[in-house]
Amino acid sequence: MKQNRDILRHHHLTLNVGVAQEDYDFHTKVLGLKSVKKTALYDGDEPILHLYYGNGNGDPSTLITCFPMRQSGRKARRGTGQIGAVAVSVLPTSIPFWKGWLQKHGFAAKETERFGEKLLAFAHPCGIPYEIVGAATDARTPYSNGAVPTEHGIRGTHGITVSVRDLECSDEFMHYGWNGQARREEREFVRFEVGKGGSGTIVDFKVEPNVPQGSWQYGEGVPHHCAFEVDTLDVQKHTKAHLEGLGYTDVSDVKDRGYFDSVYVRTPGGALFEATVSKPTGFLIDEPFEKLGHAMQIPPVFANRKDELIAHLERVHD
C-alpha cells in the first residue's frame, strides 16, 4: 500500500469550550494569542460563535479556534475515541516563566516530561487538558500581546493527544493515510510526526483501554477536531481519493469555511481530522489586517440572518 505524503503540519486545532468571554480572556490574556477572527460556525441551523486565535497573521499551525457552547447548554464527555489534550509550543527556557504566569492567573500547572520535552500540564477553564511544551527547535514567530514578553510567546500548536482504547487501526491510518513519520513509543504514548516533523506536526496517541468513549458532537468541554495543512486544492483532492482508496470512505466533500477549504475524515481511532487549504486572501477576506479579530464577521451562509445572529450570540470584549 502506498503512503500519502500530502499532510504537512497542523493548520488549526478546534475546541468546544464554555463561556465565550472566559475563553477569549484565557487565549488572549493568559496565553497571549491574538484574536484573528470572530465569526460563527458554518454548519447547522443553530448559530454558534466561532473565535479564532493565533499569531499576528493567523498563520497555519498557530491557530486555535473555539466554539463557546455554554449558551446552547450542550455539554460533552471527555473520553477515548477523541482528542484528549492539546499542546502549544514555547522555547524550553520559557517554561519557568509560564509556570509562574499561569499560577499568577489562577492555573495550577504540573511540570512533567514526554518524549524528552519538558511540559506544563494544566486545564482550560472549561476543563480541556492543555499543555505548554518547551520545544528546542521552532522557527515560528510568536505574537506579543504586550503582557507576555515576545521571547516567551507561544510559537504555535505543538501537538494533540488522541485517546484510544487500542492502537492498531490508528497506527495503520497514520502510516498509510496521514503521512505519519518518526513513530516512537514511551509508556502508554505513541508519537507520530507528520510532514517534516517537529513542533506543530505532532500526533500522540494515548492508549487507555478502560476509558469509555468520549463525545463527537458539539458540546462544552472537549476538543472537536484537528486540521492539518495541505498545499493546494488539487493535493486536497488527492488526499481524499487516497483515503477513499484505502477504504476510509467517510471522507467529507470539500467544505468552504470562508478562510480556507476543508475536507474531514473520521479516523479509525475516533478523532476527527481535517485536511485544509488556506484561501489566498485568508483572514483578510472580510476585514483589513489592522482590524483583524475585532468585529463580528457573519458567515455568508447566515447572511440573511445577520441581525438575529448579532442579537443572539454572546459578545466578547478586549
Ligand SMILES: [Fe+2]
Ligand atoms: Fe476546522
